[in-house]
Amino acid sequence: MFEPVRGKPDFPANELAILAFWRDALIYRKSLEQRAGEERFVFFEGPPTANGMPHPGHCLTRTIKDLYPRYQTMRGRLCERKGGWDTHGLPVEVEVCKALGIHSKAQIEEYGVEPFIHRCQESVWRYMKEWESLTERIGFWIDLSEAYVTYHKAYVESVWWALADLFDRGLLYRGHKIVWWWAQGGTALSSGEVGQGYKEVADPSVFVAFPLLDDAGKPTNRCLVAWTTTPWTLPANQFAAVKADLPYAVIRETTAEGAFVDGAPEFVVAAALAASLPEKLKKTFATVATIAGRDLVGRSYLPPFDTYRPEGMPRESPLVGGGRSPAAWRIVAADFVTTDSGTGIVHVAPAFGEVDYGVLMAEQPRFESGGPALLNCVAPDGTFTDEFPMGSGRFVKECDRDITRDLKARGLLVHQEQFVHDYPFCWRADSDPLIQYPRASWFIRTSQFRDAMLANNARIDWLPEHIKAGRFGNFLETNVDWALSRERYWGTPLPIWVCESTGRAEAVPSFAAVLAKPGVAGTEVFDRAKAANPDLSDDLRVHKPYIDAVTYDSPFAPGSRMRRVTEVIDCWFDSGAMPFAQWGWPHTGREDFATQFPAHFISEAIDQTRGWFYSQLAISTLLFGGDGPGTLPEGVVAPAADYPHPFRACIVLGLMLGEDGQKMSKSKRNYKEPGVIFDAYGADALRWYFLAGQPPWTTIRYSERTIRESVPEFLIRLWNVYSFFVIYANIDGFDPGTLLDEPGCLDHADLAKARGWRPVSKRSELDRWMLAELSATAAGVVEKMDAFDHFAAAGMISALVDGVSNWFVRRSRDRFWGAGRADSPQGNLDKLDAYWTLYETLLGVARLAAPFVPFVTETIWRNLAVGRFGDKVAESIHLTDYPRGEPGLLDADLVRRMTLVREVASLGRAARASAKLKVRQPLSKVEVILADASPDDAAWLAAHADLVCDELNVKQFEICREPDRYITRSILPDLKKLGPRLGKLLPQARDALTKADAQTLLAAFARDGRVELSLPGGTATVDRDDVLIRTTPREGWAAAEGPRAVVVVAAGLTPELVAEGLAREVVHAVQTARKGLDLEFTDTIALAFETASAELNSALEQHRDSIAGETLAATLTFGAGPAGATAETIDVDGHPLTIHILPLGRQGERA
């Protein structure tokens, strides 16, 4: 006996039981052990952070990340799945700050870096439990016990090795960078943070005159007009930029009569904007001259403030290669100048703008001895320094008004207005405007590797493909050096120590390397902390503040000490280093890294394009591409430099939105917690919804309704088939366990050894069809899954389940109900065949679907296989091999023809429906006209008349001999074939073919195989293969038309047919009544009919035996029913009938 199956499945409860089984029986571990020594399928887990709650988006990634390793394991490969946790970074610090009720760096320092770091380390695991339970509940098999953790000492040291290697190769350097600076908080903000803080504000917009100087250095009456919305940057002005190929106009105010106003200055602005300034000023101007931008370049001007221009300061510096030039307050050419707004002349303050800084960087190499220095009169706290006395000690933005007033007083303010634009503010303190500000920073020379990264990218199998050349490729094209350092606390410390007297630096590859330095000191700081608090994690040895205390003797200056720089690094470098750092490589884990690099497969959402996808690719390309790493410990070998690495294929998942199509947000409550879905529908339902609902890269709208609706279509249907099988196998005593001694893997070849198993070639056509479909689907699914196309694979599996349910089982019902038991070779062989076929199919479907819906398939396997064979078979479906299809069972002809029958049956039902003839009513005949079937297929169909008759409840089925009675034919050109050949003649040919008499044309095709069409534009030869024949039913028949056939049913009814219809109607009524009485399938009844209708009475008499048989009526009488019977009066097609039923109890065997 199989374990009886509930008709109404409780998937969630079922799944909990399966989870317990997996846990207790160590199935995941066994699935790996079983593949020991096999070829590997390498998977990298992109580390999530347990600092936040997991949400539905993580369910999607975890489903996909589980699917392929599970699949590949079943395909025979060894796929270890090492978990990982991303633990560093600003978000952790922010969480801790929130808990502490502080938020500036000063407050952190005040609280103490040491306790702060301790809090960070604890915070990292805050939602650990939720993450672990989600991971288990959704069926994501991954080894969390051995997970890598980015703050662990071994991990940090691995990252240190990478950084030291880059440093030694000159790829890690210190430079300046203009950042968005939160002055009040004393920190730069990351991209996400700045993006969140944009607000629309009105800033002052000022047009300022920069008087040009004559050769003697005296101001002239001619002024550049520059435009800025940040007046506070004017004291740090160093250049004015124009565009070389733009014309500039010199304009001067005129009186109403058109004469120049006495003493009015001449303004230089872009010619394209020469009209806008007079408009703003509401004055009239006339053009004095036009100058090309390039002719302005090199001229000197008087800066708006003399902050950096004290009397006697040399204004010229020596140029590289001879000559001299003013080093500042000079006009330069720049491409970023536009005429979209402003004046076409850009005020350049390199300290306070990224493009401005770029101008300075371009200028400096022109000069001897470094060229112009960066001028910065603002302190890190956002206040002016004493260099600019007017604003000294005040926040820069607050000085805008005074600066404008001062310019006006000195006659330099040409115009002032308000300008409304988006400007970033601090996301945590939204009244604090951010400013662009120069900070010293450490960079990695990624831009030098741009071409290598592009070459590497070109070899990656991106899904969807457009990521390669699109989002990711574009991003690589515009690569700039990676700003690595962060002036924060909780992160991997930058392993660079600097000589306190010479400023020379070196990088160390490990903590041991630090300890090995001469005169090392400061390690006792951690030791003391550990002594005071024995629970202190040793991992913190390599973190701030302890590592900062470690110093050693400088190799650069005797007597000096080496001290670590204060920065930590961008946490994206941590996660990007995981391919090797998860093993602690190269210090440890050499074997693991050698066998598990690169990954065959990774998958994350599209937001990782610039995150993990990039950081992995960049780090891997820099370290392992080309000549490979510069330094490796003795005996350690670098991986091959062949691209792609570190991953070969990457599924980029779409963004997940909430129920309302908006971004998921806890506060909006626009999504259901994963736990709610698991409890109501189960993990399989959620997984199937993700995998089969849409291609993975589409933006997905996560809604409970869609998940709920996706359950019946696949899971319930599969369950129904399974439940059907178990019910009848138990009734019939079909038990493979007693028929098969050596079950092996329960593959086709194994089943062949069973007693009572007949070769498929000997079984009924339906069985051959089912197993052919199974094999074809298996082959197709494998092909799709190997190409990472699970969406297509899921569609095939779904179609297969539909075929089992709605064709095989439905067509086989009579076989399962047939007489004779199926428990031995001596029984009903056809019934036995049906069981073996359904058994094999169910096992096959379950195994195909196992990576997708691992729970329900495990349930099926546990009952159908393990329950019968015990430990002779794999204890879990996930320990079996993935079906690839039996080539010997494939039968493309049969599959095609069965599709044709199903189509004909479907059309027949449609034809009945159109004539309002219900299927209960038998009809005399159905005829089919095939539009375009081969003679073999037509003959095959004719031979399957029984099948069609049964499906359609008709007495006779035939291929129509006189099709012209029912249909008309028209000839249609096959455009795909004729189009390329005929080109412009096509419309004429189409008209000719459509208008011509179809019979004549068909006759011509039959005779010659082709026809010649004389068309106005020439002659066209059309072969029989170039046309399609379309058949259309004539009016007046109960007919339905499909692409390949027309089906006509005979609507005429004879008295016999009507009587039979009535009888079936009554059977239906009795069955409904049985159901109402809650009778078992096998309960017998005493039945009596009472009717005033002679016609109905006669019909019931005629079909008395079949009615009794179908309804399990032990007695069938007419008149009043037996005592105690229920009575129900109904209307049967206009005839009154009272039905009396008395349950008699269980019958030993079914009829």
Next chain:
RNA sequence: GCGCGCGUAGCUCAGCUGGUUAGAGCGCUACCCUGAUAAGGUAGAGGUCCCAAGUUCGAAUCUUGGCGCGCGCACCA
């Protein structure tokens, strides 16, 4: 502003290299079947395939330009 993606039925989405009547599931309506039964089947209603121009014998599909939405960039990696 720039880049990428998307726009197809009431909803969620397929639709490969251009081809004849644009599909599926769900929902709705009607009918059917029912010894899998809180399942199953058939049909109907519902579409200017976002708009416009172009290429072509032929465009949902290719090109260009708009419009709308999302994401990314604009700090930065």
